[in-house]
Amino acid sequence: MAMWGGRFTEATLSEFREFNDSLSFDYLLAQQDIAASRAWAKGLLQAGIISAAEAKQLDQGLADLAIAIEADPRLPLQTKEEDIHSWVESQLTATLGDVAKKLHTGRSRNDLVATDLRLWTRLQAGTVRKSLLAALAALLEFADKAEQAVMPGFTHLQRAQPVLVAHWALAYVEMFKRDLGRLDDALTRMDSCPLGCGALAGTGVNIDRQVLANELGFSNAALNSLDAVSDRDYLVELSATASLCMTHLSRLSEDVIFFCSGEAGFFKLGDAISSGSSLMPQKKNPDVFELLRGKTGRVLGHLVAILHVLKGLPLAYNKDMQEDKQGFFDLMHSWQQSLLVLATVLPHLSVNREQCRKAAELGYSNATDLADYLVSKGMPFRDAHECAGELVLVASKQQLPLEALSLSQLQQVSGLITDDVYPALTLEAGMARRCALGGTAAEQVMQALADAKSWFEHT
Ligand code: ARG
Secondary structure, eight states: OOTOOOOOOOOOOOHHHHOOOOHHHHHHHHHHHHHHHHHHHHHHTTSSSSSSHHHHHHHHHHHHHHHHHHHHHGGGGGSOOOHHHHHHHHHHHHHHHHGGGGGTOOOOOOHHHHHHHHHHHHHHHHHHHHHHHHHHHHHHHHHHHHHEEEEEEETTTTTEEEEEEEHHHHHHHHHHHHHHHHHHHHHHHHHOOOOTTTTOOOOSOOHHHHHHHHHHSSSSSSSSSHHHHHHHHHHHHHHHHHHHHHHHHHHHHHHHHHHTSSTTOEEEEEEGGGGGOOOOOOBBBHHHHHHHHHHHHHHHHHHHHHHHHHOOOSSSOOGGGGGGGGHHHHHHHHHHHHHHHHHHHHHGGEEEEHHHHHHHTTTTTTTHHHHHHHHHHOOOOHHHHHHHHHHHHHHTTTTTOOOGGOOOHHHHHTTTTTTTHHHHTTTTHHHHOOOSTSSSOOOHHHHHHHHHHHHHTOO
């Protein structure tokens, strides 16, 4: 039976019910609705609305319901209640009788749903946080295992300058560190409790909302009732954080897919994380990374959807807000699952060091080093760039690397070049020179790895 039948004389249309009801998805909030109700019952006792015996009965009834849900989370789906709030109340009424009808004194489904969803979000964000840390740990482990392996670094997907494989992995560590910071920021900002704000104007029950907030593990009570019942900012913040984090995951996946291609061959997928083709017997596909890239699309879509639901909503609660849940539930699930999958598959990704090194030596990746060499001999950089470019042209016409040109060929372009150019053109020399903070020189990367590990241990 609906919670609001009194002023109605006609039955609701079944088509309307089906469209209006939210139990089919908000049943996931059952534990949160029960927790909020237990806190509210305590508040009603403190406010003198119910007796100690009644409070005890309500608390016991709610605790029993929590156990039943724990055993079978889909229990509410066996009924035809409108939403999870109606379900909890009706179950309680069925077991406790009249006392259960007192529970909704001074509260509304508007402050209740706002509270339930915050509690759910806080819990799920904790799980996402753990998965994000697991992904970070796996990346650090990958960087560690890569040791001094060198690979080509790209700009415009053209070979640019060699980098350490560990440097590549640590780039994503930096991104995920920022994502963690954003997640923590969002959690701090959403740490305020809407319960006790009623439908929109505040509750008529003389309740200490700060105590109520603390009871539910929030630091603060929301300060404005109109805002509290209609604030879904935290969903937007977390959706944006998820979108950015998934974008990082997607870029990493794109890199890995390319690095595992026959064309690159830098990384190798373990059998345990690869799929084959039903037709082509030779195939070994990076489906898991493609799916990570693909999941990013749906997460981004959910961010756009929630923004569209909220834009243009007048204060305070509007039923549009019921549309905040399914997308967000899916977003949190996809985000958490993707991070955990990354953490699980990374140990099955190996580096083909020889192939990486060979590729890093190709494509004139040491042309900048040649220019820098000329600078060290006193030539202004712009001129050095020109000379090195000319030499790339000379070498490429003969399909030779720069270091295979003879000294006289080199000297035709610049008389400043002497024998000491050859050691300057090696991969090692080029890498070692990029030793300012943040560069790919081994000493910098090993320091960055050590710093990241110690940051991780203190997080
Ligand atoms: N199912 C609703 C939602 O998710 C609960 C709040 C309903 N409030 C109301 N005034 N109809 O938003």
